[in-house]
Amino acid sequence: MTxxxxxxxxxxxxxxxxxxxxxxxALPAWPSRTRAADGGAEHVIDIRDLTFRPATLDVRxxxxxxxxxxxxxxxxxxxxxxxxxxxxxxxGEQGSITVKPGMTTQYFCRFHPxxxxxxxxxx
Ligand SMILES: [Cu+2]
Numbered sequence: 001m002t003x004x005x006x007x008x009x010x011x012x013x014x015x016x017x018x019x020x021x022x023x024x025x026a027l028p029a030w031p032s033r034t035r036a037a038d039g040g041a042e043h044v045i046d047i048r049d050l051t052f053r054p055a056t057l058d059v060r061x062x063x064x065x066x067x068x069x070x071x072x073x074x075x076x077x078x079x080x081x082x083x084x085x086x087x088x089x090x091x092g093e094q095g096s097i098t099v100k101p102g103m104t105t106q107y108f109c110r111f112h113p114x115x116x117x118x119x120x121x122x123x
Contacts (some may be wrong), residue, residue: 040099042077044068046115047075047089047109052117059099060123066096080106 031078040062044052047069059065063109069089077095079088081104099121110113 001067036089040064041094042066043089045077047071047077050109050112050115052077052107055117056120057118058120061099061101061121064096065096065099068092068094075112075115076110077107077117078110079104080108085110 040060042064043057043059043066045057045065047065047067048071050071052067052072057065067075067086067089069075069091070090074088074090076088077097079085083104084097084107086097089095099119101121101123105120106116106118107119
């Protein structure tokens, strides 16, 4: 009656946890990624270290842009003329807008006005 070794199982579970942790870190990777979605592309802009990344992004009408705040500080993505706004994003939160033709493309953070970026509507 040899006890079944649990080393392999434990090691496998450990590796699975490591892989899951790596995936969790890799997913919000910079620069922002774009993936297909119904009706338009979906863009992700990461907010990190008081910076919108990328600072310039080309989009088309009908696309969706999602901002994800990775900072401890709260942020917003707010149109320069305040015609659109993600609302307050705390750490780990995200907010989206749908790109409209002719919309204001320059934006900033209401809490940190020095944080500025642009989404260029190219189509
Ligand atoms: Cu901010």
